[in-house]
Amino acid sequence: MQFTLNGESTDIDANPSARLLDVLREECGLTGTKEGCGEGECGACTVLIAGEPVCSCLVPFSQVAGTEVVTIEGLGDDHPLQHHFMQEVGAQCGICTPGMIMAALSLGDNPTLDEIKVALAGNLCRCTGYSAIYRAIMKWKGMPA
């Protein structure tokens, strides 16, 4: 099945019923996307499809044909938001971090704190208490934090 993965045209032979999460981790070797709850609550498996955050544990691979998928690996190792997460200690155990960052990428320019909270409402973190995560995103967006 053909789709675009992190900007590159990709052809993967996997069961159409497979979860996108499993295809990414097992077939594509991209283990940055994490599995948390398996029911769309925690957001750890968040990736972008056509620019929209989705839970890859709930996406049948059949629905990926012809689309554009971006995972945390698609950001490279030097994305400014990654640096802000490190500087603000927005990551502790790290399991939620890739999903948090992918969800944050859907934010437009000049978001309010409330808009940031809404954009991240589908991502759970059990370590940070969220404040450091919001701070990292606000600094990335050039907001006073």
Place this chain on the structure above:
Amino acid sequence: MKTAMSEVDVRSARSLDEALTIMRDETRVPVAGATDVYVAANFGTLEARRLLDIWAVDELRGISLSGDTIVIGALATYTSLIKSPIIVERLPMLVDASRLVGGPQIQNRGTVGGNIANGSPAGDSLPVFSAVDATIVLRSASGERRVGFNDFYTGYRATVMKPDELIVAVEVAPVEGKQWFRKVGTRAAQAISKIVVAAVRAPSPKISFGSVAPTVVRVPRTEQALASGASIEEAGRVLADEIAPIDDLRSTADYRRRVSVNLLNRFWSDTGTTSS
């Protein structure tokens, strides 16, 4: 790669005609945004082994007006409802409901048709469609029929749908009166409802509750009490007697009955100042 899904066979349809033909010829459970079906699959409770993926059937995705009637395609996502000027202007309580379905990831994939077909008594959009007496449009290879939303469910997760039918749209006639929606869950985001209610303040009020019975329910005795001028206290007593909530993992019957009455009071006071 062997996973829990390896035993599940998925066919994809690219058009409504193709989907209806497959539904006529094979026994398959339709799957749209998969936000319910794949949760069941991940937990090993999905009984179906053959699915029909209809996500790519774009002709079911629109939100439009037919005269004064709102026509919501079955594959309209919560995100598309939130962004739709038609819904924002004419059915704002559906925007309120959509914002409270999971997080953005779920709102981007979950669909109206899926919420209705899944039939959870806690489904967040269902009280809205119930309160406005929406019409569900069902289609099969042999034709189309319309079912009143409040005649659609026959019991817990049971509907009048035939195995070869798909929900293709929901129709909502113009709503007269002030719309009101409230969901009570464990936290502000990502909660499954303990109680969910949608209501319209009009000379004949329309009130629908989720999570208080095996299906979403209208409360006709309570509506009638309010329409005939009963006090809100009297109406609350009628409501407490009319609903039949249960104890389950999310809440208790006593809590749900008490909160339902509180929500009725809140609906009445929030919508009391004007009649539009």
